Amino acid sequence: MKALYNEDRWLAERIGKTAYRINVGSEVDASAMADLPDSLPFSYGKVALSDSSMVNAFVLCGFKFINGQAFLAKDFSEFEDFSSGAVREARSEDREQVWDIAFNAYSFDRFHVDEKLRFAADDINASWAVNYFTGNRGTDMLVWDKDGVVGGFILLIVTDGVFSIDLIAVDNRFKRQGIARELVACAESKYADCTRFTVVTQLENSPALQLYCKLGYDIVEIDGIFHRHG
Ligand SMILES: CC(C)(COP(=O)(O)OP(=O)(O)OC[C@H]1O[C@@H](n2cnc3c(N)ncnc32)[C@H](O)[C@@H]1OP(=O)(O)O)[C@@H](O)C(=O)NCCC(=O)NCCS
Incomplete structure (x- = not known):
């Protein structure tokens, strides 16, 4: 049991x-x-x-x-042959920029919402993202890079034909310029042979929900997150 x-x-x-x-x-x-x-x-x-x-x-x-x-999913990608000159695989020297973006990007996650954990929230999100560089989280990471400035990243977990967006964030300076769309499209194109494309985000996170729904994902399940402090 x-x-x-x-x-x-x-x-x-x-x-x-x-x-x-x-x-x-x-x-x-x-x-x-x-x-x-x-x-x-x-x-x-x-x-x-x-x-x-x-x-x-x-x-x-x-x-x-x-x-x-919200758990969102779709069965195929419409970005089979998508490419972008600005999106590339993450390299170890990107770690610091990815940390900074993740440290500053999130506000809807459960650690920010729980007032008793808010003090640690930025650090948790940044640590989660850079766990990729030590091989402790994710199977792939792509970054959007313009002249050495990383403007956003997408962390993926791809196993057994299932593509999952584990984390995505765009630097506040570069938001609403189509970077997240480009990152998702490039990632889906790289793994276009997958048979399921999934992502989880907070129901309160309108920017992310709008992004995913616009990219063909449908909400298929809604879960609640519960915390208890002793
Ligand atoms: C969600 C996020 C990644 C979007 O990045 P972005 O590069 O600004 O998004 P894009 O410019 O590619 O926008 C694509 C679409 O997403 C939607 N969108 C993005 N930001 C939005 C906002 N603030 N409000 C409403 N819709 C939004 C829109 O439909 C947009 O299409 P449009 O510009 O044609 O209307 C970014 O806001 C972010 O980093 N948020 C903090 C981190 C986070 O919450 N990540 C998701 C959970 S892991």
């Missing part, structure tokens, strides 16, 4: 307290939540908002709703 929760050491290091992820799934149902100890310093979980009994269980255990997450 699957454990009810697992330690998330990566997150714990960044927020300065032990963190646990609740393993919501077929083997961890609402009744299993009754066994959750009150003593956990910080715990979090993702619940399909259509699963009202699990949402009830989280609320009863003292979790707070943080935000909604």
Whole structure:
């Protein structure tokens, strides 16, 4: 039987307290939540908002709703032969610029929304992005580069024919110039043989939702993110 929760050491290091992820799934149902100890310093979980009994269980255990997450997908890419002179594969020397973009870009993620974790949010997002350079996150990263200035990046996880956008961000100075569209189009073109294209973003993140819907992605599931501080 699957454990009810697992330690998330990566997150714990960044927020300065032990963190646990609740393993919501077929083997961890609402009744299993009754066994959750009150003593956990910080715990979090993702619940399909259509699963009202699990949402009830989280609320009863003292979790707070943080935000909604939209899972979007499409079955093919319309960018089979797309190319751009500005988009290239990330190199190790891009690490610092990618860090800066990610550090400053995000505001809708669960760490910014949770006032008790906001102090660590920029660092968490930047660390997540640059984990790519140490081989700890993602299978590929493309950057938009103009004369050595990186204006945006896209981090991908591509496995078994499934293309997922793990993170994307554009430097505030370069927004609304079509850079995100170019990054997604180049990435999809590179992996055009995939049979599923997916991405997750916050329901409150209108710029990202608009971007993905305009690129042919449909919302297929909505989850809720819940946090509990002990
Ligand atoms: C979302 C984001 C990547 C878009 O980057 P961008 O380069 O400015 O986007 P583009 O110029 O390519 O825009 C493409 C389309 O996205 C939509 N869009 C982008 N920004 C938007 C905004 N602020 N409001 C509404 N729609 C927006 C529009 O439909 C736009 O097409 P249009 O300009 O023809 O109307 C950027 O706003 C960003 O870095 N946000 C912070 C990081 C983030 O939240 N990433 C997504 C979650 S991982």
